[in-house]
Amino acid sequence: MLNRNIETFLGCNSAYDQAGIVLFGAPFDSTVSYRPGTRFASREMRSQSFGLETYSPYLDSDLGDIAVFDGGDLELCIGDTGKALEQIEKYTSAILHDGKIPVMLGGEHLVTLGAFRAVFDKHPQVCIIHYDAHADLRDDYLGASLSHASVLRRCYDLVGDNRIFQFGIRSGDRCEFEFANAHTSLRKFDFAGLADTVKKLKDIPVYLTIDLDVLDPSAFPGTGTPEAGGVSFTDLIAAIREACALDIVGCDLVELSPVYDQSGVSTITACKVLRELLLSI
DSSP states (O other), X not given: OOOOOOOOSXXXXXXXXXXXXXXXXXXXXXXXXXXXXXXXXXXXXXXXXXXXXXXXXXXXXXGGXXXXXXXXXXXXXXXXXXXXXXXXXXXXXXXXXXXXXXXXXXXXXXXXXXXXXXXXXXXXXXXXXXXXXXXXXXXXXXXXXXXXXXXXXXXXXXXXXXXXXXXXXXXXXXXXXXXXXXXSEEEESSOTTHHHHHHHTTTSEEEEEEEGGGBOTTTOOOSSSOOSSOBOHHHXXXXXXXXXXXXXXXXEEEOOOGGGOTTSHXXXXXHHHHHHHHHHO
């Protein structure tokens, strides 16, 4: 008997009812401030993931050991940012209602807000761990309050003081860093202090958001707003493993823009980060 040919991320072909993790794509990049293209990331990651092994030598674990359902990409309203976020929120809410962990592939970083709204509704005590090159704490960007440059500020509007923990940040305007000094925990340049954060957040629900431009562009050029001075791949996956010792109730991986790295190395790197993330949760 012939079966439908549905492309999923490597090893993520479990049935929905059996899966503890639900992977889905949010192909949206309508508010990017520099170079667009992240809407193509999840599609490319699925295609290129088959260049990897399901086995992780870093964790001595295999994607075949866990049950992940890949729900494909959402069909988002590209012309209406608010509606697109509502679509993401509704889909994430359905996953959480069924007792599963949502793992979203961006898309630009603003898509985090849609997923996080759903997580916050279910887990009002949730805190955020944020890996990124950019602070994303602007109140608006060129007059728009819904922007990938303001996504963590909009999340702050929900959770308030001392519940956002930021690492790897090396770009932002002065006002963003001043805001962080008063309202969030921000670590410049690296992951120092993460162990203390993990201890602090023990037994608290955590949303993990990973902007791949936290990586140095020499290793990961395929992103819309590259920033020199980033972390290494091994540092990032170590930080993912450390954070995933916590009660992760949702997470995302955003800001791969495949068109800016024709070698495909950035896409494969993103795939490998996702493999480690799925196995670490």
